[in-house]
Amino acid sequence: MAFAINSAMKCTKFTSVLVRQCSGGTLLSGVTKNAATMASSADLRPTAPAGGQNGLSKSVFISQSRDIFTNLALEDWMYKNFDFTDHHIMLLWRNDPCVVIGRHQNPWVETDTELLDRKNVKMARRNSGGGTVYHDPGNLNITFFSPKSRYNRKQNLEILANTLEKQWNLRPEINKKEDLIIDEKYKISGTASKLGRPNAYHHCTLLVNVEKADLKSSLLKNEKLMIKTNATSSVPAPTINLSEIHSGITMDALIAAVGWQYMKTDDLTNEDKGWGQVQKQKGFQMINPSEEWFPGIEKIRDEFASWEWRYGKTPKFEVSRSYDIGWGLMDISMTVESGVIQEVYLVCPDGVSWGGMTGKIPVATSVINQRFSQESFILVERALKTHKFHMSEPSNRRHAAHG
Numbered sequence: 001m002a003f004a005i006n007s008a009m010k011c012t013k014f015t016s017v018l019v020r021q022c023s024g025g026t027l028l029s030g031v032t033k034n035a036a037t038m039a040s041s042a043d044l045r046p047t048a049p050a051g052g053q054n055g056l057s058k059s060v061f062i063s064q065s066r067d068i069f070t071n072l073a074l075e076d077w078m079y080k081n082f083d084f085t086d087h088h089i090m091l092l093w094r095n096d097p098c099v100v101i102g103r104h105q106n107p108w109v110e111t112d113t114e115l116l117d118r119k120n121v122k123m124a125r126r127n128s129g130g131g132t133v134y135h136d137p138g139n140l141n142i143t144f145f146s147p148k149s150r151y152n153r154k155q156n157l158e159i160l161a162n163t164l165e166k167q168w169n170l171r172p173e174i175n176k177k178e179d180l181i182i183d184e185k186y187k188i189s190g191t192a193s194k195l196g197r198p199n200a201y202h203h204c205t206l207l208v209n210v211e212k213a214d215l216k217s218s219l220l221k222n223e224k225l226m227i228k229t230n231a232t233s234s235v236p237a238p239t240i241n242l243s244e245i246h247s248g249i250t251m252d253a254l255i256a257a258v259g260w261q262y263m264k265t266d267d268l269t270n271e272d273k274g275w276g277q278v279q280k281q282k283g284f285q286m287i288n289p290s291e292e293w294f295p296g297i298e299k300i301r302d303e304f305a306s307w308e309w310r311y312g313k314t315p316k317f318e319v320s321r322s323y324d325i326g327w328g329l330m331d332i333s334m335t336v337e338s339g340v341i342q343e344v345y346l347v348c349p350d351g352v353s354w355g356g357m358t359g360k361i362p363v364a365t366s367v368i369n370q371r372f373s374q375e376s377f378i379l380v381e382r383a384l385k386t387h388k389f390h391m392s393e394p395s396n397r398r399h400a401a402h403g
Contacts, residue, residue, distance in 0.1 A: 005370060019046050041200045049300040051370060056086055057086065057088075058088045058263050058264060058282065058285075059090070059285055060089075060092065060259040060283070061089055061091045062092045062285070062286050064148075064286055064287065064288050064289070065093070065288075065289050066094060066137065067301075068095045068096070068098040068124045069301045070297075071095060072127070072301075072304045073303075073304055074294065075092070075093075075143055076304075077289075077297050077300055078145060079145065079196070080203075080261060082145065082366050084146050085198075086269060088146045088150070088267055088324070089144075090143070090259065090353070092140060092141070093143070094137050094140060094141065094251075094324055096122075096136065097120075097121045097135070097136045097214060097218070098123070098134075098135050099111050099121060099133070099219065100126050100134075101123070101124070101125050102127060102232055103126060103127055103313070103316075104231060104232045105125070105233075105234070106315065107123055107228065107314065108159045108225060108314075109221070110131075110132040111257075112221060113222075113374070114219075115220065115222075119218070120213075123310060124304065124305075124310060125313060127360075129232065130191065131234035131235060132219065134214070134215040136215075138207070138208050138210040139205055139210050140202055140258075142160070142203060142206065143201050144201060145200075146199075146201075147199060148196065148198055148199060148200040148269070149198075150267065153178055156283065158174070158270065159258075159265050160189065160204070160258060161174065161180060162261055162265075162272065163258050164242070168249055168255045170245060172188060172189075174213050177191075182304070183238055185238060186238050187238065187239050188203055188240060188241075190203050190243060206254065206258075207239055207242060208242050208243055208250070208251050208254055211375070212241070225319070225320075225374070227317055227318070227319045228317060228319075229315060229318070230316075231314065231317065236281070238241065242254070259284055267354040289310040289327045307339070307371065308339075309321040311339040311372075312338050312339040312340075313339075314336070315338050316335070316336065316337040318334065318336070321367045321377050325349075325352070327351070328349030330346065330349060330352070331347040332344070332363075332380050333346075339371050340369060340370065340372065341367050341368050341369065341370055341376060342368065342369075343368070344362070344365050344367060345360050345362055346363050347360050347361075348361065363383065363384070365379065367379050367380060383393075
């Protein structure tokens with residue numbers, strides 16, 4: 001192979017699949033079928049040696065997994081172990097229903113974690129920044145791998161925009177946040193990246209036929225929680241499926257079109273060099289993100305699926321809930337660091353005491369040093385019942401308050 005993998009972490013089962021020569025599984029059959037609409041026999045030239053200008057070649061990898069933690073682990077494995085100096089890679093992947101937050105976000109701010117559990121929707125934290133997104137099989141995830149020196153997020157988005165324009169006559173625009181939008185309003189692709197040494201990746205999404213009702217409900221927040229945090233917050237935007245705009249945009253058709261356009265585009269000049277350029281590339285490859293193919297990937301997957309990563313990486317925050325006790329609103333407030341409750345306070349309304357104390361009262365409770373969850377408030381409520389609330393104001397003012 002033209003790309004190098006660390007010798008201690010060498011893949012053992014890669015099989016290159018040039019889709020024009022493939023008659024295999026459903027996905028590749030779809031890719032092969034759609035290729036015919038994008039190239040005429042006049043476009044095709046005799047196969048040239050691998051490697052384009054300056055020896056640079058490209059591949060499109062398609063993950064066979066639908067598990068979000070496995071695909072995040074695959075992305076991380078490739079980022080850490082591949083040499084992209086002379087071989088750039090586009091990774092295409094899809095997931096079963098899940099919510100994915102950015103590395104520096106707070107899951108309790110972005111979604112209702114208990115609701116996700118009840119709906120059996122996984123919550124994951126990726127290794128890049130950016131905002132929260134919902135994935136299901138109708139969402140195509142695209143990761144562009146390159147050396148950091150050749151990282152170019154806008155150029156990658158132009159490949160996607162060119163694909164939609166050339167194949168379906170759509171004209172998406174790249175906004176200031178470097179998202180893809182349609183009709184100056186609807187977001188069809190969000191974007192995030194990770195830059196390291198020597199490698200970098202830029203990943204984004206394309207909404208094909210996502211279940212929009214599930215998308216909306218999965219990103220609902222728990223309005224009872226009041227959270228103070230410096231974590232990155234998502235900025236909501238109206239979205240639209242590509243299939244709503246053009247009925248011809250199916251997942252298989254989009255995978256084929258995006259892959260071919262990527263291989264036709266010269267990474268050094270961003271010029272579409274046609275099908276002659278494709279002949280210099282390594283084609284489509286179905287990959288199995290398993291331990292047999294990528295030694296060590298299961299450990300990485302376990303880390304992405306762990307509570308310590310998904311919740312424990314949350315920046316320090318303060319969370320509170322309000323309760324009506326008849327004489328006003330009482331707040332239970334918690335300080336949470338690394339996902340673990342550090343302090344609990346009771347904030348009484350003016351003129352009300354608890355256990356002979358008023359104002360902001362520290363509470364000794366078993367939830368301290370425990371992992372935070374919404375159930376933590378229920379446990380604190382039980383602890384508070386050991387003392388009753390009392391009015392600390394004179395009797396006549398108390399009656400006035402109730403009047």
